[in-house]
Amino acid sequence: MRSEKTDEKGKTSTIYQPFTEDEATLQQALDLVKQMRVFNPKMRIQVILDSPSGQKMTAVYRRELKRRMPGSPDVPMYRNGALRELFDLESEDQVDALTDQIFLNERQNRSEFTSYTLRFCKPEESEDVFKDGELNIVLSSSGMCDVGPIVPHLVRELPRSDSTIVLTGYAAPETVGGKLRVASRTVKNSVSESLNLGGTEITTSNIKAKVEDLGGYYSGHADCDGLVEFVFRREGNETSSKPACRVFINHGDDKMRQALAQSIQQRSDRGASTDCALAGIELPTSASAWFDLDRDQWMPDEPLSAQDDMHSMLLKLVLEQRRTNDLLTELLRLQKLPKATPNNFTKPK
Structure with a gap:
């Protein structure tokens, strides 16, 4: 004890x-401890x-x-x-x-x-x-x-x-x-x-x-109750001077994300004085859009101009080339070729 x-x-x-x-x-x-040792x-x-x-x-x-x-x-x-x-x-x-x-x-x-x-x-x-x-x-x-x-x-x-x-x-x-x-x-x-x-x-x-x-x-992951507590609780519970939080639920199956969003909303509706204020709950999708934190809304992804598209392709090319170079360097390091010695070679006939 x-x-x-x-x-x-x-x-x-x-x-x-x-x-x-x-x-x-x-x-x-x-005696049991000694036997274990x-x-x-x-x-x-x-x-x-x-x-x-x-x-x-x-x-x-x-x-x-x-x-x-x-x-x-x-x-x-x-x-x-x-x-x-x-x-x-x-x-x-x-x-x-x-x-x-x-x-x-x-x-x-x-x-x-x-x-x-x-x-x-x-x-x-x-x-x-x-x-x-x-x-x-x-x-x-x-x-x-x-x-x-x-x-x-x-x-x-x-x-x-x-x-x-x-x-x-x-x-x-x-x-x-x-x-x-x-x-x-x-x-x-x-x-x-x-x-x-x-x-x-x-x-x-x-x-x-x-x-x-x-x-x-x-399981090493927090369950629903733990995640909800994380959203609304902060150290010292000093929530009056803190801005409202916006929650993005990105990972997981749609059914489970919806269930978590519902649990968070129900906790927010209770309006406990010690809880952080909730500005909103967002469920990102695979749609081509991004969230503007300044405007507090989802924004459509505008199509790239021809010049921007070319710059984007060049950047991808550079990154791929860098990855290829790193891979070749690692392969050469792992190869560990033996040093050349006279015994490595045979005289031509």
């Missing part, structure tokens, strides 16, 4: 105390992160969690200061080392723990990486399972009876993730949906893997 204690000088420290004073219970808990797995377990964006964000966490407060080299800026005591470490530098071990990056893309191996892999490397483990736990980016690194994993694992697919987060009903979610809740073979996985067709009735849905528990 954790509690905060403030001394006479006003310094606050964290105190950890057991939930119970019963010695037998405490000893049982200590010396856990010897019966098989080689790998936890694999196959997500380019996830790997980049993990590297950001790795860097920022080690940042210190200006002028205070021993005080972390973002990291919980109680971690050192919690892990029974002597210094913040040791917590830094543990952070590096948990949050990998491109240069250090593998960590060995007592019970498992944590590692990064690129989509094209996954087949070779899997050979190193007897049990592989893959965390992969999905695009609602329609696109992304998850697709080849699904193609490989869905037909296997010894695999488990765990769905997290939201997936629209018409997507592969949405269809898998429905399949996880229905009696096997009662409803058959066709899944298009990167050109490979699999029907839900032929899925042998176990599909588990945790989307309602581990």
Whole structure:
């Protein structure tokens, strides 16, 4: 049990105390912790992160969690200061080392723990990486399972009876993730949906893997209530001097956008004194138009003149050429051609 204690000088420290004073219970808990620390797995377990964006964000966490407060080299800026005591470490530098071990990056893309191996892999490397483990736990980016690194994993694992697919987060009903979610809740073979996985067709009735849905528990997105609260609440609730806000609901299915717009309007109609004023709700479409914040209205996209059209085409050409040059540079860097040596050449006959 954790509690905060403030001394006479006003310094606050964290105190950890057991939930119970019963010695037998405490000893049982200590024995369990010791067993966990010396856990010897019966098989080689790998936890694999196959997500380019996830790997980049993990590297950001790795860097920022080690940042210190200006002028205070021993005080972390973002990291919980109680971690050192919690892990029974002597210094913040040791917590830094543990952070590096948990949050990998491109240069250090593998960590060995007592019970498992944590590692990064690129989509094209996954087949070779899997050979190193007897049990592989893959965390992969999905695009609602329609696109992304998850697709080849699904193609490989869905037909296997010894695999488990765990769905997290939201997936629209018409997507592969949405269809898998429905399949996880229905009696096997009662409803058959066709899944298009990167050109490979699999029907839900032929899925042998176990599909588990945790989307309602581990979604990283705010739900409707959270979004509405974000629109109307501000720090300190000092709304009298702030201008009315205009909300643009751009992302999502039309049905869900309409439902969110209705919830926001209903909250606005209540007129609570602590809520921000609402100037309007906008639902952008694919129509050729733009919103003028000065005029507070949608404006039609005027056709380009011949000269503007030419300038636009030249700009696109320059940008495409720049992208091509960057791609060629990267390809040459990755090529890693061997240096020329006399043995590389043969004398002409």
